[in-house]
Amino acid sequence: MNRRTLLTILVFIITVNCLAAAAEIRLGQARPEEVGMDSRRLSRLDEVIGLALERHDFPGAVLLVTRQGKIVWRKAYGQSQLVPEPAPMKPDLIFDLASLTKPIATATSIMILVEQGRIRLWDRITNYIPEFTPYIEEKGLPGEEIRLFHLLTHTSGLPPYTDPKEVAAKYGEPCPTEVLVRHIAGIRKEYRPGEKFVYSCLNYITLAQVVKIVSGQDLAEFSRQNIFKPLGMDSTFFNPPEEAKARCVPTEVTNGRPLRGVVHDPLARLQGGVSGNAGLFSTADDLAIFAQMMLNGGEFRGVRILSPLAVERMTENFPRLKFAGRGFGWDLDSDYATVRGDLFGWRSYGHSGYTGTSIWIDPETATCVIFLTNRVHPDDKGEIISMRSKIANVVAASIVKK
Secondary structure, eight states: OOOHHHHHHHHHHHHHHHHHHHHHHHHHEEGGGGBOOOOHTTHHHHHHHHHHHHHHHOOOEEEEEEETEEEEEEEEEEEEEEESEEEOOOOOOOOOOOHHHIIIIIIHHHHHHHHSSSSOOBBBGOOOOOOHHHHOOOOOOOOOBBBBHHTTTTTTTSSOOOOOHHHHHHOOSOOOHHHHHHHHHSSSSSSOOOOOOOOOOOHHHHHHHHHHHHHHHOOHHIIIIIIIIIHEEEEEEEEOGGGGGGGGGOOEETTTTTTTSSSSSSHHHHHSSOSSSEEEEEEEEHHHHHHHHTTTTTTOOOOOOSSSHHHHHHTTGGGGGGGGOOOSSOBBTTTTGGGTTTTTTTOOOOEEEOOOOOEEEETTEEEEEEEEEEEETTTSOOOHHHEEEHHHHHHHHHHHOO
């Protein structure tokens, strides 16, 4: 046997072992009754989603429900696209997660840096971005500086968004994140830090730049190396590679073509697809792994991403800012928390995304609901808010043994 043949065999064995290892860390499946759920009650999901499809609330959806570490519901509904021609939805398709990027990639990366002793959430943002202007008091004097925990909880005083067309006209397109963050740094702060909850993409774009400044890696690379690759989330990434784009569910039609594998959010698109507020793509299966890691206190099948205390801090209402109803990255009780529905408890947490995505995790019942839709396809007129609550209610009502 020559050296080249031996090397080929060795590479093959390594590849097979890697694939086997990846397969081993996927969640198993169970019948609802095996984990204390009523399959008859759970089956009402088909009717609820079917009625929404009849109303044309969204073209299609993937719903995945886990309990006690097992998948009890994994199903695709409707169409993955309507234009240029209809195509059926499939359970393993890749979605533009939109704002699910905030807790899953950005906040988790920030907390990893906290655990590594490289940053503190009490740090002023000017420690990393000196140009960041404070809120200006009535007499024209500078007020308290913004701290990292203000950005994580949407209490920094920044407005919700900034006009991407104005940014592009001023700085060019694409616009590097560091340039956009300097622009954000100079935007007038509407409230004192800690005064009011205002959900803002600008907070998380800024936090992504902190990750880059501290680690030397952009958010895409840092989160890949420290979160997604260790967990085996191999269909989770910013800027999906060319070979994955065929599996991407298209979003809004822009310039005559639906966006496929290209982020929907304009500010994220302006930055080249990597942003702290949006830009992450993933599947329901990968999100189930992430959710189980959170339910396990930061660990999944021998792979630890976060400490139990970090998970607790991320998923509790931050005591200094209880009015916000937010943890670090996660929504607990803000006006956006309707994803919870009416039955899951107040310790549960989650997030939603503009494109029609959502995740809700309940530690009390060890349950996770992942509901991914393409509501912005093709014309950004889909309706999803009430449906998220109804889905959560059906799932929660099917839990008959705690």
